[in-house]
Amino acid sequence: MSTLSQIFSEVVVLLSGPDPDLIEIVWLSLRVSLTATFLACLIGLPLGALLGIKNFPGKTLCTILVNTLMGMPPVVLGLIVYLMLSRSGPMGFLQLLYTPTAMIIAQFALVLPIVAALTRQQIEDSWREYGDTMSSLCVPLSGSVKTLLWDSRLSLLTTGMAGFSRAISEVGAVIIVGGNIDHLTRVMTTAIALETSKGDLPLALALGAVLLTIALAVNSLVFSLRARIT
Amino acid sequence: MLPLEIKDVALTVNETHILRNINLQLTDNGITIVMGHNGAGKSILLRCMHGLLEPTEGKIQWNGDTASDVETRKKQAMVFQKPLMLNRSAAANIEYVLKLRDKPKSLVMKYLQSANLDSKSNQPAKSLSGGEQQRLAIARAIACDPEAIFFDEPTANLDPDATLQIESQIISASQQSIKVIMVTHDIAQARRLADDVVFLNKGTITEHCSADKFFTRPESAEAGNYLSAYIK
Helix, strand or coil, rough: CCCHHHHHHHHHHHCCCHHHHEEEEEHHHHHHHHHHHHHEEEEEEEEHHHHCCCCCCCHHHHHHHHHHHHCCHHHHHHHHHHHHHHCCCCCHHCCCCCCCHHHHHHHHHHHHHHHCCCCHHHHHHHHHHHHHHHHCCCCCCCHHHHHHHHCHHHHHHHHHHHHHHHHHHHHHHHHHHCCCCCCCCCHHHHHHHHHHCCCCHHHHHHHHHHHHHHHHHHHHHHHHHHHHHH | CCCCEEEEHHHEEEEEEEEEEEEEEEECEEEEEEEECCCHHHHHHHHHHHHHCCCCCEEEECCCEECHHHHCCCCCEEECCCCCCCCCEEHHHHHHHHHHHCCHHHHHHHHHCCCCCCCHCCHHHHHHCCHHHHHHHHHHCCCCCCCCCECCCCCCCCCCCHHHHHHEEEEEEECCCEEEEECCCCHHHHHHHHEEEEEEEEEEEEEEEEEHHHHHCCHHHHHHHHHHHHCC
16 A cells, blocks of 8 residues: 555656656657657558558568567567667668667667558458449559548557557667667656666656556547547 | 440359350440349449459450550549448549549539539538438549449439439430440339340340330340339
8 A cells, every 4th residue: 555655656746846857758758659650650551551452462471471560579679670770780880779769760660560550451441442433533553542541540540549559668679779878768668667677666657657647648639639530 | 435345245253154245335325224133243244344344255345445444444434332432521522533633623513513512512421411422422423524424223222302313413414425324223213214225134135225115125035024023
């Protein structure tokens, strides 16, 4: 009981006082995850729509591959990105390791298959309904992709949210490529991992509650946007 | 773009003969009604004529051009039994095809008025009633400036009033020198609209003649049975 009240008071302290360190961590978390999600949507939405509409040899294989990548463990993905960005890796010359950009790249790679796979399913279902009319109107492939993405925008908002939730809540990839460096690459999840390892469980749980509050706020924002569009 | 010539067309899917030995020539404008029992292949034939489906044998040509060529298909439009409305306003649905065909946006109201939907231009198309959606689908098809238009049972599941409104749009399209080819099960409707009738039975055309002749003295036994079954 005392632990619960301790956590609760920690949360109140964290949320009420403008702690510059916490603001910095929250801001970096949002910057990294929102940028990664935005970039993943920019590529994943049209990619998923193409997979849903276009028939080509190897489509089934591509679909299975994209679906499988949704389950990629963040730690493994972080390791791959680490190897790519490390000094001896193929992209080592960019010197991005242990920077927020490296964290964006890792989260982008994590979110991209989620956005692409969910979009593919959504657009493939819509294509069954729209296909005849689009073909009859001789709408080119690019036009069909744009039309279906626009017409499915409400469902795709949820896809974007699924991607963002994955990005903001993962720790494995960002801790490997970011290194959890104070005032540089420390985000909410890596801060929670650090406090847990130090044994400061109330603070770790309070940070978790803050993370959930942020996720709740972003979801509420998207939900109200969705309601406005409807 | 007439004449439409269909020569020795067959369509086989998974060893099932859906269309067999189809030969047909349509030379005149006006309304051609395609009739036949369920599963006779009427809708499939319509899709083949429109170039949405490639026959496995034979050829379909519009004034010498292959039906499935994009340029040939752009001169046609099709209205389906269940109208597909884009997830936007009624006006935006018309605007969509005007943009596709490089036509000015200012024509939107003209086409909405032709469907008696000008007062609902800003309403989401999906919120319109079934009859209104079908009228909008027809206006959208006509906005493509087609030389031929296909209707696949456009009034199925509509009430008599909505059906008559759709029929007046079809007649109006025909009066604008658009070739109309339509599938219907409604014999009364076929009598009201048809200039000529194509009768399909088990994937084969058993009769093609003027509407007057078809409804008074059908030549094939299958057409006679079909008409008598419905008249009873």
